[in-house]
Amino acid sequence: MQINKLIYFLSVANHLNFTKAAQECYLAQSAISQQITSLEQEVGFQLFKRSSRKVELTEAGKIFYEEIKDVVERYKNAVKKAENIAHGFKGMITIGVCGDIEEIFLPQILNKFKEMYPLIDIKFKRASLEDTRKQLENKIYDVVFTWPYDIENLKNIDYKVIFEEDACAMMNSDNDLASRSAVSREELAGENNIMVEYKEKTKNYKHFCKFYSKYNIIPKSIITVPDGSILNLMIDLNMGISIVPKIIKKLNRPKVSFVEIEGEPHPIKFCLAYLKDNTNPCVELFVKEASIS
Helix, strand or coil: CCHHHHHHHHHHHHHCCHHHHHHHHCCCHHHHHHHHHHHHHHHCCCCEEECCCCEEECHHHHHHHHHHHHHHHHHHHHHHHHHHHHHCCCEEEEEEECCHHHHHCHHHHHHHHHHHCCCEEEEEEECCCCCHHHHHHCCCCCEEEECCCCCCCCCCEEEEEEEEEEEEEEEECCCCCCCCCEECHHHHHCCEEEEECCCCCCHHHHHHHHHHHCCCCCCCEEEEECCHHHHHHHHHCCCCEEEEEHHHHHHCCCCEEEEEECCCCCEEEEEEEEECCCCCHHHHHHHHHCCCC
């Protein structure tokens, strides 16, 4: 059995449309249809129900799809890894890290990247939310994990969203609101609101304030801190609450509670930013592979 037949099968199964699958695989529709028919003859059972109106997986086809998609993915990864070793791709990439949120997903991204490109060295540098643009332009680091709001309209900076999650309220477990299943914005506005930020005129700051201003609510106080470690310390000391993306729950910090927020969701993005004209070839490779599941 040729691996290409399995790739064609997955494409048809994903699109449930032979025309779209043919376009994705750069084949004529008749050619991909022939390949699927040939595959069905090889395995000895029908994979798709075809009619003039729609294409569906058979029950056997559904099982085959679930089992075979990982096999094809492993094959593709194996080819990439072997190519990298065969061609001796070497290099170095410097990664800027702003806070502890990267602990949630960075090991997953780096483990995958090191498997694909074992000869590329990785360095880390502490990054600043305030100086992200300058540090990228001056090649202090090649890529940086950060909030996108202050860089999303810059012509020379591009970014890739790593996650977008709705906000929740993070607080010490001794806080009076911590036992609640959900709290209102009005209740949160009565607490000290702690956020990581340097300047009050930044778009990051405005994005945070929009959480309240959209409802004409004014928080009792907004306390800005330079990094996540200080924010966490203040939460540990029960000195206030913080509006954070729900993915933060995965840090499993002791004596910290996460409470749902009533009303319209407030999405928060986190991204990987990089200089568009960075000539380091490792940047393109890293950006391409940087994703979390």
